[in-house]
Amino acid sequence: MRAIIEYFSTHGAEYLQMVGEHLGVSALTLVIAAVIAVPLGVLCARSPLIDRISVGIATVLRIIPSLAILIFLVPILGTGVLPAVVALCILAVPPILINTALAFSTLPAEVLEAAVGMGMSPARVFFKVKVPLAFPAAFAGIRTAAVEVIASATLASYIGAGGLGEIIFTGMGLMRTDLLCIGGASVAILSLAVGQLLSVVDRRMRRYERA
Numbered sequence: 001m002r003a004i005i006e007y008f009s010t011h012g013a014e015y016l017q018m019v020g021e022h023l024g025v026s027a028l029t030l031v032i033a034a035v036i037a038v039p040l041g042v043l044c045a046r047s048p049l050i051d052r053i054s055v056g057i058a059t060v061l062r063i064i065p066s067l068a069i070l071i072f073l074v075p076i077l078g079t080g081v082l083p084a085v086v087a088l089c090i091l092a093v094p095p096i097l098i099n100t101a102l103a104f105s106t107l108p109a110e111v112l113e114a115a116v117g118m119g120m121s122p123a124r125v126f127f128k129v130k131v132p133l134a135f136p137a138a139f140a141g142i143r144t145a146a147v148e149v150i151a152s153a154t155l156a157s158y159i160g161a162g163g164l165g166e167i168i169f170t171g172m173g174l175m176r177t178d179l180l181c182i183g184g185a186s187v188a189i190l191s192l193a194v195g196q197l198l199s200v201v202d203r204r205m206r207r208y209e210r211a
Contacts, residue, residue: 041100
């Protein structure tokens with residue numbers, strides 16, 4: 001315990017910088033993955049062919065370890081933030097894509113028919129009816145991806161992208177339990193905190209259900 005207190009007293013600024021790097025890489029990854037996966041998920045709900053191809057590829061990508069992807073990308077993209085973000089995007093896209101496709105493909109037909117019967121245009125049906133109904137399941141995919149990305153972003157430091165992984169890898173190299181505890185606990189707390197924050201966002205966005 002004393003070693004942990006000493007670490008924070010002497011490396012506090014460095015620790016905060018690593019937390020910022022970790023969150024920065026994770027946030028950038030999540031934004032890019034959402035921009036790719038959400039529109040593709042909507043297309044999957046409209047086209048069975050695109051759904052089979054996209055979801056099939058996403059399912060395969062989910063079983064590939066992030067470290068293996070990093071090792072493959074380093075000779076192509078070098079080291080730093082870029083290969084880390086690409087590898088983490090490959091991890092984040094599948095849950096967002098699969099949940100979004102499922103959310104938009106399982107909308108209640110009677111509700112959509114009622115909206116059309118009321119004279120709503122296709123654009124209004126999409127934004128006023130489909131999006132609110134699909135939001136819970138689609139956002140669950142984003143929340144899952146966020147937690148997975150933050151947990152896996154420790155590997156980013158392995159290729160020079162910074163983050164809390166530096167503490168973990170340093171602890172492994174020096175056989176220092178205090179550094180391993182600090183790094184592991186920090187990543188776990190960040191994952192739980194972000195997951196809880198997104199749960200709050202989800203509840204606030206769905207206040208209409210309790211109205």
